Amino acid sequence: MSSFLNSKLQKLDTYTPGEQPQDKKYIKLNTNESPFPPSKKVIAAINRAAVESLRLYCNPDATILKEELADTYGVKGKNIFVANGSDDILNFAFLCFGEKGVLFPDISYGFYEVFARFHGLDYEIAKLNDDFTVNIDDYKNKSKLVVIANPNAPTGIALSVSQIEDIVKSNPDSVVLIDEAYVDFGGESCFELTKKYKNLLCVMTFSKSRSMAGARLGFAIADEELIRDLERIKFSTNPYNVNTLTQIAGVETLRDREYYLENCKKIVKNREYAENSLKRLGFEVLPSSANFIFVRHAEISGKDLYLELKSRGILVRHFDKARIRDFNRITIGNRKEMEALVSTVKLILGEMEKTK
């Protein structure tokens, strides 16, 4: 740290992204990326002409992309905000709507606390129930920015739209942000409720179900006034936050819906396979509506399993945090990757049995 850094920023806790190791090739099940490539339409559209167009600034209004999103979700372009990944939107939303404080669960996406601290906001943390479900009563009548990932991460457990509606309805004076990064794998999106409630911000991303984590594209659906608030921040910081190639890729992605729906179906099947196989090996598996599962085993610590898997070329995510230290979060990959996971876990457990 240099002595020039703003003193307020010297104490900053930064977010720790999942490992992206470059040392060797792993079966990568640690950051919830899709095992499938982007659609052929995306690959064809990122052609020489598209790359040559990088000479020009991108369209700061992302007009075509917004129209395509509006079409996909049956809303208007003015109800849509796009940004450099949904993390960008979370950052803006904390800045815009967190003045009266923020509330989020103790076990959830780690970035919420980082953003709350970064923006100097008072924040309250609500404990998940013992079974790791969200207790919706904790979020009612709060009059502060409520932030919930649905399905939640890293548990994978989802709330229903009617539960979300109860929370939204009871907080008419503050914004409720529902982070739907994983909604396409079996959750229920609340975006329709944005037509009825002015305080609901529904945030989604192209990073997980749409195979575009590296392109950085997130979007939000909300009442047009909330969208305008977010646009104010974007146009006060970086109007070009979604680059030309990402806009093109986003449009083509939305035009090949079938392909991504099929991929989601495959992931759900592979999730069921992994869930059943690990349960047979004695694991507890939380009920997941996402492209990952959260698992623990009475005989091996979360950290040890993570390390054993890593030494055998499989990366999963371990969080060294109270309440969830015994767990690992495992991204659902393709069938071969899941089979390798299961057989490797079996091997590890078998070796432990022998050395007992």
Ligand SMILES: *Cc1c(COP(=O)(O)O)cnc(C)c1O
């Ligand atoms: C992955 C993830 C995000 C971030 O997505 P990007 O669009 O890649 O920034 C946001 N929220 C949750 C809960 C996530 O797991």
